[in-house]
Amino acid sequence: xxxxxxxxxxxxxxxxxxxxxxxxxxxxxxxxxxxxxxxxxxxxxxxxxxxxxxxxxxxxxxxxxxxxxxxxxxxxxxxxxxxxxxxxxxxxxxxxxxxxxxxxxxxxxxxxxxxxxxxxxxxxxxxxxxxxxxxxxxxxxxxxxxxxxxxxxxxxxxxxxxxxxxxxxxxxxxxxxxxxxxxxxxxxxxxxxxxxxxxxxxxxxxxxxxxxxxxxxxxxxxxxxxxxxxxxxxxxxxxxxxxxxxxxxxxxxxxxxxxxxxxxxxxxxxxxxxxxxxxxxxxxxxxxxxxxxxxxxxxxxxxxxxxxxxxxxxxxxxxxxxxxxxxxxxxxxxxxxxxxxxxxxxxxxxxxxxxxxxxxxxxxxxxxxxxxxxxxxxxxxxxxxxxxxxxxxxxxxxxxxxxxxxxxxxxxxxxxxxxxxxxxxxxxxxxxxxxxxxxxxxxxxxxxxxxxxxxxxxxxxxxx
Numbered sequence: 001x002x003x004x005x006x007x008x009x010x011x012x013x014x015x016x017x018x019x020x021x022x023x024x025x026x027x028x029x030x031x032x033x034x035x036x037x038x039x040x041x042x043x044x045x046x047x048x049x050x051x052x053x054x055x056x057x058x059x060x061x062x063x064x065x066x067x068x069x070x071x072x073x074x075x076x077x078x079x080x081x082x083x084x085x086x087x088x089x090x091x092x093x094x095x096x097x098x099x100x101x102x103x104x105x106x107x108x109x110x111x112x113x114x115x116x117x118x119x120x121x122x123x124x125x126x127x128x129x130x131x132x133x134x135x136x137x138x139x140x141x142x143x144x145x146x147x148x149x150x151x152x153x154x155x156x157x158x159x160x161x162x163x164x165x166x167x168x169x170x171x172x173x174x175x176x177x178x179x180x181x182x183x184x185x186x187x188x189x190x191x192x193x194x195x196x197x198x199x200x201x202x203x204x205x206x207x208x209x210x211x212x213x214x215x216x217x218x219x220x221x222x223x224x225x226x227x228x229x230x231x232x233x234x235x236x237x238x239x240x241x242x243x244x245x246x247x248x249x250x251x252x253x254x255x256x257x258x259x260x261x262x263x264x265x266x267x268x269x270x271x272x273x274x275x276x277x278x279x280x281x282x283x284x285x286x287x288x289x290x291x292x293x294x295x296x297x298x299x300x301x302x303x304x305x306x307x308x309x310x311x312x313x314x315x316x317x318x319x320x321x322x323x324x325x326x327x328x329x330x331x332x333x334x335x336x337x338x339x340x341x342x343x344x345x346x347x348x349x350x351x352x353x354x355x356x357x358x359x360x361x362x363x364x365x366x367x368x369x370x371x372x373x374x375x376x377x378x379x380x381x382x383x384x385x386x387x388x389x390x391x392x393x394x395x396x397x398x399x400x401x402x403x404x405x406x407x408x409x410x411x412x413x414x415x416x417x418x419x420x421x422x423x424x425x426x427x428x429x430x431x432x433x434x435x436x437x438x439x440x441x442x443x444x445x446x447x448x449x450x451x452x453x454x455x456x457x458x459x460x461x462x463x464x
Contacts, residue, residue, distance in 0.1 A: 011188040013058035030133030037080035039156020048460035049150035067134035067143035072448035077127030107415030112442035121444025165356035178288035244452030249380040283328035295323040314338035
């Protein structure tokens with residue numbers, strides 16, 4: 001039960017980088033950049049120039065240059081800026097080690113292992129990550145011009161990687177599904193103002209789709225505030241660097257779209273059955289309509305209503321998984337009330353997600369791969385990498401014990417190897433699919449720290 005007697009925490013929205021609490025409006029165009037810092041002084045000067053362009057959660061719908069810039073740093077990047085050793089040592093072990101070093105526990109093995117990642121992802125010379133997004137190409141170019149100006153005359157900083165990531169014409173993922181549904185409702189995030197801003201500026205809900213269940217305390221996602229356990233999540237030192245920051249798991253995933261389509265085709269007897277099987281694996285129809293509310297047919301009208309698209313439970317509405325299978329992707333990633341009778345508190349394992357697509361679409365109906373790079377960049381954000389992101393990967397995506405499925409893995413993002421299964425409960429006899437392949441291959445990843453905006457300026461003013 002939520003404690004209705006405690007006073008809600010007031011967040012410093014003007015200091016929190018907007019991408020943490022806000023979603024991009026649709027449509028969007030954008031890109032990710034990775035930078036290497038060879039001269040600490042140049043790196044700090046660059047940060048001083050970039051900081052005024054970073055959109056805060058307070059001014060998210062009125063960003064500088066009509067575009068959205070976010071800045072995050074790796075542990076080696078903080079070192080490259082000259083952050084003192086005592087501060088570097090105060091960061092949690094997972095962040096200090098980096099994602100590549102923890103690949104085995106994340107299921108990044110075989111073709112997803114770090115030796116197969118796209119360079120320079122997973123390497124020590126990734127120091128700083130920038131994301132730049134805008135509603136159109138002209139606005140994006142204005143922001144990129146500001147970025148070029150920030151680098152001008154600073155030979156000690158260079159861009160070592162760029163990945164363009166813009167919304168597909170369908171406004172869906174390469175697998176055909178609407179994404180970004182059911183984000184946690186963060187205490188103090190100012191949801192009412194977001195919805196009003198969407199109505200005022202864009203005529204919609206401004207990319208925000210309410211999530212299920214109780215509001216999650218801000219400290220689960222933003223450092224410096226009380227978390228769901230009733231205390232502050234441990235923070236690095238000093239407070240000037242840590243407060244209003246968060247940790248980021250950056251993942252580049254290549255999607256095997258043709259393999260996914262062929263698997264549906266080979267395990268179905270009709271196009272209608274293919275669509276149902278796809279929905280069973282994900283837990284929603286491609287429109288975003290949840291199976292719990294629309295078990296037999298897609299319901300686009302339901303999906304288009306954000307107040308209805310997430311208004312369902314599992315324990316009360318679908319305990320046996322006859323509508324949405326226990327092992328479906330969305331049921332694994334957010335079990336909602338399904339674990340109420342267990343010792344697991346789902347609220348301490350939530351993470352904020354932002355997904356963007358990259359690469360060209362595979363033509364509709366094509367069942368053979370064309371060799372193009374296409375997929376999703378997944379951004380996971382939270383105050384505890386181990387308790388949130390790594391737990392989601394190790395326990396909920398790559399294991400099935402928590403829902404009584406033994407070694408079954410997430411059918412969409414699990415580290416399947418062609419020998420796995422996927423169980424679909426039904427009466428009188430359940431169906432069990434065999435030889436489940438890997439549909440999402442990790443092409444790279446980084447653990448990053450996204451400081452508050454004042455902390456960006458603190459880093460820029462370091463005197464080493």
